[in-house]
Amino acid sequence: MKETTRQKLIDATFEEVYSHGYQGAALADILKNAGVHKGSMYHYFGSKKEMALVAIQERISTRNFEKYSKILALESGYLRALLTAMKDTKQRDFKRGCPIANIAQEMSNLDEDFNKTMKLLYEEFRRYIKNILDKAVEAKEMQACDTKKMALFITAALEGAILSAKATGNAQDYIDSVEILEEYLRAFSNN
Amino acid sequence: MKETTRQKLIDATFEEVYSHGYQGAALADILKNAGVHKGSMYHYFGSKKEMALVAIQERISTRNFEKYSKILALESGYLRALLTAMKDTKQRDFKRGCPIANIAQEMSNLDEDFNKTMKLLYEEFRRYIKNILDKAVEAKEMQACDTKKMALFITAALEGAILSAKATGNAQDYIDSVEILEEYLRAFSNN
Helix, strand or coil: CHHHHHHHHHHHHHHHHHHHCCCCCCCHHHHHHHCCCCHHHHHCCHHHHHHHHHHHHHHHHHHHHHHHHHCCCEEEEEEEEHHHHHHHCCCCCCCCCHHHHHHHHCCCCCHHHHHHHHHHHHHHHHHHHHHHHHHHHHHHCCCCCCCCCCCCCHHHHHHHHHHHHHHHHHHHHHHHHHHHHHHHHHCCEEC | CCHHHHHHHHHHHHHHHHHHHHCCCHHHHHHHHHHHHHHHHHHCCHHHHHHHHHHHHHHHHHHHHHHHHHHHCCCCCCCHHHHHHCCCCCCCCCCCHHHHHHHHHHHHCCCHHHHHHHHHHHHHHHHHHHHHHHHHHHHEEEECCCCCHHHHHHHHHHHHHHHHHHCCCCCCHHHHHHHHHHHHHHHCCCC
């Protein structure tokens, strides 16, 4: 029961911050959507800011884990699985964009605690991609290369592609950008 | 004299929005930094929002014009000049990031007027890159290719690279991402 109230707060906070940004997030709306009173909230979190940081960290980490640990657990076909995940537009909300990018853009420059949290999430995202590339190299699906730098480039290009689609309101911009990224990666493929 | 007051408001508004986002921008601070009274402001702009939209549009368009029209006016060496501009980190503020990306991330989803303005600015940025690529192809510096799609990919990768550096606080992330982008573009070069 306690976990349920906490999870309701986490989910409502994440949705509010994802939709409106942290500065635009209204605590009253979060509490209303969670169906939780302010007094109960303070049982779990010291402040709106603490609740937002926990919600962002937990929700994004969980999503990345679900998305990428599956690929890392494969026996083979790492690069193919990564390309499939990149091209899967059904799981993406182009209207709201990427939550990591949104919150980093808004807050990294303004608040040291947000800065630290977003830095860790960004590095976690990159590490998943690097680990997948390392598996692909190890399995001889891909030529040996600087996988750290390539992971940096892939995450940057993906974030930029999502932003393109958000800025122009055209999901095709994401698809076209990722097609070029795929072309670039296929040049390193051994298959 | 009238132009000067207007320009002071434009510059102070742009700096405030660039540093704090639109939702975090305080009109009192803008007026203080511009050294302009609220009454004078309403002589030029109907609202804080109108002033912000004009400031964003004017300042970003001017900067893009200064940066890219110079390259378009060259007689040759278009691709080289584009790569040099991309690699020039002195003109970039990685702490605050890219103003187009920041404002699009924050506002495109929340307000139709911001959505329109950021869409036009994003498309203008892409058009400059496409026109430079077209010049490079015309001058036979580059192989014929889908320059529209490539311009989309270049702007996405650049925006993503700037965000990387902002999120991790490490300008080297931008440099490394752009190095891979350069490698990719050089594969199309005839020189």
